[in-house]
Amino acid sequence: MTDRYAVIGNPIGFTKSPFIHGTFAKVTGQDLSYEAIEGPIGGFAARVDQFRAEGAKGLNITAPFKLDAFAYANELSESARRAGAANCLKFEGDRVIAENFDGIGLLRDITLNLGVKVAGRRVLMLGAGGAARGALLPFLRQDPSELVLVNRMLSKAVALAEEFAGRGPLIVSGYAELADLAEGYDVVINATSASLRGEMPPLPGNVFRGAELAYELAYGKGLTPFLQAARAEGVAKLADGVGMLVEQAAEAFSWWRGVRPSTAQVIAELTVPLS
Numbered sequence: 001m002t003d004r005y006a007v008i009g010n011p012i013g014f015t016k017s018p019f020i021h022g023t024f025a026k027v028t029g030q031d032l033s034y035e036a037i038e039g040p041i042g043g044f045a046a047r048v049d050q051f052r053a054e055g056a057k058g059l060n061i062t063a064p065f066k067l068d069a070f071a072y073a074n075e076l077s078e079s080a081r082r083a084g085a086a087n088c089l090k091f092e093g094d095r096v097i098a099e100n101f102d103g104i105g106l107l108r109d110i111t112l113n114l115g116v117k118v119a120g121r122r123v124l125m126l127g128a129g130g131a132a133r134g135a136l137l138p139f140l141r142q143d144p145s146e147l148v149l150v151n152r153m154l155s156k157a158v159a160l161a162e163e164f165a166g167r168g169p170l171i172v173s174g175y176a177e178l179a180d181l182a183e184g185y186d187v188v189i190n191a192t193s194a195s196l197r198g199e200m201p202p203l204p205g206n207v208f209r210g211a212e213l214a215y216e217l218a219y220g221k222g223l224t225p226f227l228q229a230a231r232a233e234g235v236a237k238l239a240d241g242v243g244m245l246v247e248q249a250a251e252a253f254s255w256w257r258g259v260r261p262s263t264a265q266v267i268a269e270l271t272v273p274l275s
Helices: 017-028 044-053 066-072 078-083 102-113 130-140 154-163 176-180 225-232 242-257 264-270
Strands: 003-009 032-038 058-061 088-092 095-099 122-126 146-150 170-173 187-190 213-216 237-240
Touching: 003 017, 003 044, 017 032, 017 242, 017 264, 044 066, 058 066, 058 242, 066 095, 078 095, 078 102, 078 130, 088 242, 095 242, 102 130, 102 213, 102 242, 122 130, 130 146, 130 154, 146 154, 154 170, 213 225, 225 237, 242 264
Parallel strands: 003 032, 003 058, 122 146, 122 187, 146 170, 187 213, 213 237
Antiparallel strands: 058 088, 088 095
16 A cells, blocks of 8 residues: 655645655655645644544645644654754654654755765854754764854844753854954855845855855755855855755655665756856
């Protein structure tokens, strides 16, 4: 019997998840179907109840339902608990198990696909929202020399850092303070929503000094203002979030099916040139 999976979001027309998981199923020989569900705002739980009643095995979660999924689950992984949000659910009878693979997907793309080390390096992460929250624990486990979290509303970054106290060298800063840096960062990650609006975070140019990688979590947008600024400052490697998207999907697929698919082909097919 074919096992059913899906992604739920609103809107959902843009999603690449059916293509990604369909390709994974084909190359691994897994008997499953995968669909996209546009969940009603305010009606997440009822729609998931319906999907489970139809025999579904699992669900990927995208905006704006990651907090709803977290609340819906009755079992939480450490990653989901630390992130305060879930991007993946597994259904086993009455058990609804929540995971968050966004952070590990980002880390795998940077360290494995792009070949950039995090251990012992200086990492700057822009934004203190859900994307940053999900990435902090995986990154801190890599033992960077420091991980600086920057946010327009400093109090939000401070609160997030307090949650992760003792996990590693996590520092918070406002954007204005970055102008006083004596040196730049090795890896600069834009986890803000600025690029979705075609805007640039208020970064001084010196943060890119000597950087090996500038990474834009938004994907399919081409050369965003953030990546344009990094290129102008001579950053060696530029990347958007398509690799993160595919890697977190592969983590979910492996969690559900017990086999991890190769990601290189799918990343290549979905990559939009940064030009």
